Amino acid sequence: MKLSGAQIVCESLVREGVQIIFGFPGGAVIPLYDSLPQYPQLRHVLVRHEQGAAHAADGYARATGKVGVCFATSGPGAANLVTGIATAYLDSSPMVAITGQVARAFIGKDAFQEIDITGITHPITKHNYLASSAEELATLIKEAFYLARTGRPGPVLIDIPRDVFIEQAEFHYPDKVNLPGYKPTLHGHPAQIKKAAQLINKASQPVIIAGRGVTISTAYAELKELAEKAQIPVVTTLLGIGSFPESHVLSLGMLGMHGTACANMAVDSADVIISIGMRFDDRATARVDGFAPKARIIHIDIDPAEIGKNVRVDIPIVGDATNVLRALNKLIVSQSHVDWIRQLNEWHREHSTTRVKEGEGLPPQYVIAKIYQVTGGNATIVTGVGQNQMWAAQYFRYNKPDSLISSGGLGTMGFGLPAAIGAKIGCPEGITWCVDGDGGFQMTIQELATAVQERAAVKIAIINNSFLGMVRQWQEFFYQSRYVATFLSGPDFVKIAEAYGLPGLRVKDKSEVVPAIEQAMEHEGPFLIDFVVEPEANVYPMVPPGAALGKFIEEPRKEMVAPTDSFHLGVSNI
């Protein structure tokens, strides 16, 4: 039986197990939308801006581990996806984006709403396609999903001309893909694994750096086994948070520009580093030529191009983290590393500078710590970018995989709300908090309407400092406090919430924080809290740009008073 291209797309999505599509219609995709009602298995979530569709698909993918799907029309619709696709690309998030294109006969003629979206997205997709006929659609979709979720995951875009949606073709869904140029290496080379084991067995100050690859590969148990068996402390990258429980005694927290003092000192003085599923981003390594100066580095990654890209590596192992760690763990001997761990203990005690100074106002860190306390850690935190993101990483203790969803590689302001909606729709049973700055929140604020219309019960905590806080912090530290274009006045977020049809609360005092969080949790639907925090609070510790990891700035001591209401960093174990 022949189907239209649009029906073939829907049939193929159903075969791929897709349940949710985030999208926004327009001329080129009307035929696609027209066939959606025939497929009630496919729920379409109407966003208010295509960037929101891409971020929501990304948030959905990160929360569920499934491929996120988004639709957009040609021209401006496709262009609006770009930031979201790039965000997914840099964080290896599996996504399939389907865009409409002008009809085949009009391609290359600068037709109405024509843009070369495959050209534009070449460098930010794992792969992309311009469909040339309805007949090939099933194959393209099969390949797109396969590419998006296997190996190192990433976004794949399929651009479909309007008339291809209408064209009729026989539908056969292929059961295999034929991609001779694509064969991810899944198993590490045994000789390399053996070398790595020998190095680890001889190490006296080893450190594991766990990245998002551990989460993607679901190698939690294997990572834990390695850490426990050889008593190796674990630090994570921002996106690696949750791959190893932060309340574990061997957890040192996050490394990098705003990493814990202890994590950065550990990496700085390690003699062996085992990097798993991370790519030595400069926010994690700080000054590259000063990174881990004493260490021999073992790098386990599924993407061979990551090996040796930024940092010299002594023992590269290309493969899937789970497989490699399973093989590696067999060769690892039990260790205790008593002296090393005692040393880390000491550093941790000396540098527990993460307590918050007592002041008049509401410390932003306090808000995060209380969200942790009230939820008991049973929540997915989806962040914006900037200070709020760093505090969310530092003051919540993440014990479950994918409990922190954040734009790490691209640092996309505006990611928070739509990604939280996607995460919540993907895991409706779970509690989802969106922690965002007053700046970033306004970049995709219109998705409040999506949350309300789709009854996506995200709880929103705006860390409102009336500044583009992270930029202000840099201006304070490195530009003699010349605040240029970082002050934000308004809007009234509570009124905005009401206008969009969700309840909102403003909190200015510490005493109101917990009751407000509790009220948000009790409410069934989406809920917004505008936390008016100290405007000039800073994120500490901080490794200044250009400095090595060990050279962090700590919170000035004089400002630190033992807090009455004690809370501290999520990692105080060692």
Place this chain on the structure above:
Amino acid sequence: MFSTKHTIIALVADKPGVLNRVASLFRRRSFNIESLAVGHAEQGGISRMTIVVDGTSATVEQLRKQLDKVTEVIRVSDITQENTVDRELALVKIKATSQTRSEIIQIVDIFRANIVDVSPDSLIVEVTGDEEKIESLFNLLRGFGIKEIARTGRLAMTRGM
């Protein structure tokens, strides 16, 4: 580490957009392409690219891996260290008068090059060889006045096997 010329062979699926993808990868990762030659390979549906790049062995290794990540790229190898046959073809149009023509023909003969077009005031010479040979021929011909040059860029194949 110092920069040298590397010869890279990439076998790629013959699909629309592949050349663009490969070329834009070079730009995005700031690699310096010296030459790029593309044509059909022995197997249908597959093209062979011969790429000459300038770079340190570390950057070229990174390039090889990045190329390998492109879905349509089936195989990439750096054959710089191997025993290879390297060839390039060049066409060069030179000014020639009745006085200079015979001198040019002598030079062309020495280089086993061919004259493929003759007109009253110019000649087109076709030459095949490695870059060095082509450069030396050009150096000798330059005095007569070169009007136009077209070069294919390097093609390379490993010997034996």
